[in-house]
Amino acid sequence: MPTANQIKSLLQSHTNGDDERFYAVALQVAADEARRGHQKLAEELRELVKSSRRKLDDPSQKGNVISFSAPVGEAADILEPVSTHGKVSDLVLAKSLEERIRRIVHEQKNLSKIKENNLRPRQKLLFTGPPGCGKTATASALAAELGLPLFVVRLDSLLSRYLGESLAKLRLVFEAAETTRAVYLFDEFDSIGFTRETPNDVGEMRRVLNAFLVFIERLRGNSIVIAATNYGERLDKALFRRFDDLVEFGLPASAQTREIIKRLLRNVDKERLSWNRIEQAAQDLSYAEITRACEEAIKEVVIHDRQKVTNEALVAALTERRIYLNH
Numbered sequence: 001m002p003t004a005n006q007i008k009s010l011l012q013s014h015t016n017g018d019d020e021r022f023y024a025v026a027l028q029v030a031a032d033e034a035r036r037g038h039q040k041l042a043e044e045l046r047e048l049v050k051s052s053r054r055k056l057d058d059p060s061q062k063g064n065v066i067s068f069s070a071p072v073g074e075a076a077d078i079l080e081p082v083s084t085h086g087k088v089s090d091l092v093l094a095k096s097l098e099e100r101i102r103r104i105v106h107e108q109k110n111l112s113k114i115k116e117n118n119l120r121p122r123q124k125l126l127f128t129g130p131p132g133c134g135k136t137a138t139a140s141a142l143a144a145e146l147g148l149p150l151f152v153v154r155l156d157s158l159l160s161r162y163l164g165e166s167l168a169k170l171r172l173v174f175e176a177a178e179t180t181r182a183v184y185l186f187d188e189f190d191s192i193g194f195t196r197e198t199p200n201d202v203g204e205m206r207r208v209l210n211a212f213l214v215f216i217e218r219l220r221g222n223s224i225v226i227a228a229t230n231y232g233e234r235l236d237k238a239l240f241r242r243f244d245d246l247v248e249f250g251l252p253a254s255a256q257t258r259e260i261i262k263r264l265l266r267n268v269d270k271e272r273l274s275w276n277r278i279e280q281a282a283q284d285l286s287y288a289e290i291t292r293a294c295e296e297a298i299k300e301v302v303i304h305d306r307q308k309v310t311n312e313a314l315v316a317a318l319t320e321r322r323i324y325l326n327h
Contacts, residue, residue: 003032023049024115031116078158078169079151079176079184084144091134091141092252092260092287100247101138104224105145111222122244123224124216126189128232129249132288135228136185138249142224143183150183151176156191159204166208170215178221186212189227190234213242257282257290261314264294268301270309277311281318289325293317 030045088101107114107121114121127135143150153173162169177184192209216225229235232248240246252260257279282290296317297309 023052024112027112027116028118078173079153082140082150082152082185084140084150086137086141087145088138088141091138092256092263093134093138094250094253094256097247097249100245101142104245105142108146108224120244123222124219124242124244125224125226126232126240126243126246127226127228127249128235128246129230130251130286131230132286133249133251134287135249136187137287138247139183139185139226139228142226146183146224148182148224149180150185152185152187154187155208156188159191159208164204166204167211170208170211174215174219177219177223177225181222183224183226186225186227188229190229190231213239216242251284252282252287252290254279256287260287260290261294264291265298265309268298268309269307271311273314274311277315278318281315281322283322285318285321285325289321290318293321296320 026045026049030041030043030049033041033045088098088105091098091101093101104122104125108123111121127138129135140150142148158169159166173184192205192212219225227243258275261273261278261282282293285293293314294317297314300306300313300317301309
């Protein structure tokens with residue numbers, strides 16, 4: 001027979017509309033029964049789970065399924081829904097970084113197997129790296145790959161807009177994360193996560209940080225929580241152990257620079273590109289800045305009725321972005 005904790009988990013996951021958690025607990029019960037020698041009952045439970053999953057995945061049954069895809073109440077005012085697009089394969093990342101992101105996706109797609117063995121998937125992630133290097137795009141791709149909504153919480157806005165109420169608002173966000181499976185991106189995490197030695201520490205920020213760490217430690221739902229910062233070096237290193245994975249993004253290397261430019265100019269007539277000159281001009285630029293430069297070069301073709309994107313136009317656009325950033 002299921003334990004009291006298993007019964008509570010079944011009821012809670014059913015109430016929250018957390019199908020994966022419900023199935024995982026049901027399979028745990030089946031495994032316990034099998035260990036007790038109740039093979040027939042265990043097999044019946046497994047078959048019931050399989051049958052229920054098939055019905056849930058059947059498009060003709062979708063109208064009978066209640067959607068829990070968006071938080072309601074006060075949480076909806078704090079969480080900014082962001083449309084997702086693309087998948088991990090659409091990202092231009094270093095191979096080692098792409099493998100780490102795919103590992104997260106693979107674990108999330110196998111929640112039931114992982115939880116059946118009383119294990120937890122990677123779901124609490126810390127993204128660090130310079131602006132424009134793919135942190136938000138990766139969060140979006142993760143959500144799209146898993147078929148989940150993406151909600152953004154801008155921590156600096158939370159502090160300024162709800163001064164004195166920040167803790168209560170943060171609690172609402174994590175309550176939503178427990179009941180509504182989604183990807184929750186805490187942007188500008190450095191606004192609360194500075195090192196303890198940071199001068200002019202603000203008490204409100206310290207309280208919010210401590211609360212964030214408590215909430216993320218207690219997270220038991222199936223949501224993915226991502227804290228993103230452009231200034232990982234400023235974070236208190238003690239924070240890192242609270243996350244399942246630290247994912248460090250960097251400026252594109254030559255291979256990534258070539259790949260992103262090829263993709264951006266894929267459907268555009270262009271000269272044969274001189275990669276040495278282009279890579280030199282793109283040095284130290286982020287993915288976002290390279291994208292802007294390519295768009296500028298394409299606009300030049302459109303505005304001036306030219307036939308092709310030239311090397312000169314692309315190098316000039318990349319150089320202009322570097323000059324702009326250095327000012």
